[in-house]
Amino acid sequence: MxxxxxxxxxxxxxxxxxxxxxxxxxxxxxxxxxxxxxxxxxxxxxxxxxxxxxxxxxxxxxxxxxxxxxxxxxxxxxxxxxxxxxxxxVRGLPEFAYMETKPGLTTNMPICALGGSVATPDGGLKANIVEVQGIEDLQKLGKDKIAGKIVFYNRPMDPTLISTFASYSGCVDQRYSGAAEAAKYGALGVIVRSMNLRSDDYPHTGSMSYGDTPVSQRIPAAAISTNGADLLSTTLKLNPNIKFYFKQNCKQYxxxxxxxxxxxxxxxxxxxxxxxxxxxxxxxxxxxxxxxxxxxxxxxxxxxxxxxxxxxxxxxxxxxxxxxxxxxxxxxxxxxxxxxxxxxxxxxxxxxxxxxxxxxxxxxxxxxxxxxxxxxxxxxxxxxxxxxxxxxxxxxxxxxxxxxxxxxxxxxxxxxxxxxxxxxxxxxxxxxxxxxxxxxxxxxxxxxxxxxxxxxxxxxxxxxx
CATH class of the missing domain: 3.40.630.10 (Zn peptidases)
Incomplete structure (x- = not known):
């Protein structure tokens, strides 16, 4: 024992x-x-x-x-x-943007240039705007409805995905490749909804690529805050003829x-x-x-x-x-x-x-x-x-x-x-x-x-x- x-x-x-x-x-x-x-x-x-x-x-x-x-x-x-x-x-001077619902009636919009974007012309860029939910919508609309306009990519991050990185992956292509794809249809510029699940006034930058687009055919690209994107989308539904203006001064060295x-x-x-x-x-x-x-x-x-x-x-x-x-x-x-x-x-x-x-x-x-x-x-x-x-x-x-x-x-x-x-x-x-x-x-x-x-x-x- x-x-x-x-x-x-x-x-x-x-x-x-x-x-x-x-x-x-x-x-x-x-x-x-x-x-x-x-x-x-x-x-x-x-x-x-x-x-x-x-x-x-x-x-x-x-x-x-x-x-x-x-x-x-x-x-x-x-x-x-x-x-x-x-x-x-280099980003240069702060970006500036507004939407114009009728001549002289404007609302400032929070934007920032996407990393790697070209600048707008010195006087800025102003044009009608066409909203899409992703790159795949460009082909559905065709060149006739896109040429001479600014493409507004407005696909949000999916809030139902618990992994926010999976949600981010589901829409970041419009930020990275959106400008290169829109340029093929004659767009003058692109505005991209920020990759953000929260509604706020902060535009989110990030990298973008023009792929093999010749320098002379590259168009400026900017992000817009989630609140700004929602306001722009709602206003477009009420008045499809609004114009969007933005100016950015970025440069690649x-x-x-x-x-x-x-x-x-x-x-x-x-x-x-x-x-x-x-x-x-x-x-x-x-x-x-x-x-x-x-x-x-x-x-x-x-x-x-x-x-x-x-x-x-x-x-x-x-x-x-x-x-x-x-x-x-x-x-x-x-x-x-x-x-x-x-x-x-x-x-x-x-x-x-x-x-x-x-x-x-x-x-x-x-x-x-x-x-x-x-x-x-x-x-x-x-x-x-x-x-x-x-x-x-x-x-x-x-x-x-x-x-x-x-x-x-x-x-x-x-x-x-x-x-x-x-x-x-x-x-x-x-x-x-x-x-x-x-x-x-x-x-x-x-x-x-x-x-x-x-x-x-x-x-x-x-x-x-």
Whole structure:
């Protein structure tokens, strides 16, 4: 009986080292992030001292210098700048627009130029307007009803989709390709409903492309706020002959040199296996880019700091990469992947944060079923922190170019219900980021990086076909 009691007590006191060690390390990461986090302070400087960081701008270069300096101060094994040529598009003077219901009777409308658009003529552009629900409507109307007019794309984000990113994907084509398609039918310009689920007066910019449209045939493109779009649509139904006027002064310059900002902790056991965590340092120019993607940058920087502060010694090399030019070209992501390939670097894992600094919910994973199952097996470690979502899907734009059969790509998934209220708009500003939510995101990312480093990935060569 005494022997049985002794064995029972012994088993009860013997730790299950793998699980308990992981729990302790992850708790240490969360505790450090929530009591001694650095992300919010870094974001304050990026947002309020530097501001919007459009590729090729002075502010973008200031952000490069600031973040490199902060990484230098962390005592990493190496910090460097990776040169990359980026486009330089300048908005110019603020845009102006109105609708005219009869000669001399006008109502001002909130618009902003889409990134990459050409300017209107010096005196602005004024014409009748034709409303469509998407690019597919152009063919139905035909050139006779479109030529010489301004096309008004008014398909809203679908409010019934709980995933706001799915809703965004369902209508962003009209912003990206709307001008190129409308130009084929003789349109003089396009106005696009902002990608926003909320009714407000903020126009949301974003990238657009003319494709192979000759420069001489490119037409100006602007976004209109959701309230403005609703008013314009209602007025058109009452009076189809109204005219719309807008003026914008944007200009595309020659490419300029910028940089990806990179810092790393060298791996102690497998230094040639590289893990990346990052976000994009550039932003649009209307707000200060706090959610998109200042939050992702400072969270990624804090991942390395949190690992060091909790005393963890990585087996693999862990890099933070702050990519330049995600918003209007993806040059930074492509350059990083190109250089990694040319150096024959072995990247095994990459994690991106580019969905805002809201409360973290989980991760979206682009990987094999075997690696997905391994990550799902860690779910119980995250549940105390209310991280419950582990799904297969999109990871991130900047890490996408690194995709190959032997890499696990992951994206942090925060709650997205408020994200598109701020995305690419004037109100993407620091006061809309919650300190605790931002820190929880950094801790969640650091925890996943820790687990991936400790246990490694399952390479494609070891997966039975």
């Amino acid at each position: 005494r022997l049985v009691l002794f064995l029972t007590l012994l088993l009860a006191s013997t730790p299950f080292f793998s699980q308990s060690d992981d729990e302790k390390q992850i708790k240490a990461i969360y505790d450090k992030a929530l009591t001694d986090g650095q992300a919010y302070e870094w974001l304050d400087y990026l947002s309020n001292q530097i501001g919007g960081r459009l590729s090729g701008s002075v502010q973008a270069q200031q952000a490069v210098e600031y973040t490199k300096g902060q990484l230098d101060s962390l005592g990493l094994d190496r910090v460097w700048l990776q040169p990359v040529m980026v486009p330089k598009w 020659e490419d300029v040199q910028s940089y990806n900002v990179i810092g790393e902790i060298k791996g102690s056991t497998y230094p040639n296996e590289v893990m990346v965590v990052g976000g994009h340092l550039d932003s649009w120019d209307l707000g200060d880019g706090s959610h998109d993607d200042g939050a992702g940058c400072v969270q990624s920087m804090d991942v390395l700091r949190l690992l060091k502060k909790t005393g963890y010694k990585p087996k693999r090399t862990i890099r933070v990469v702050l990519f330049m030019n995600e918003e209007n070209g993806l040059r930074g992501g492509n350059k990083y992947a190109e250089v990694a390939l040319s150096k024959n670097e072995n990247h095994v894992f990459a994690l991106e944060s580019d969905s805002g600094g809201f409360t973290p919910r989980g991760f979206s994973l682009d990987c094999s079923d075997e690696n997905f199952d391994q990550i799902q097996s860690w779910k119980s470690l995250f549940e105390p922190y209310l991280i419950h979502l582990f799904v297969k899907g999109f990871s991130g734009a900047d890490i996408g170019p690194m995709k190959n059969p032997d890499i696990v790509l992951a994206g942090l998934v925060p709650d997205s219900q408020r994200y598109f209220d701020h995305h690419h708009a004037e109100n993407d500003t620091f006061e809309h980021v919650n300190k605790r939510e931002l820190e929880l995101g950094a801790a969640s990312m650091a925890s996943l990086v820790y687990l991936m480093d400790k246990y490694g990935i399952i390479p494609a060569s070891k997966i039975k076909g």
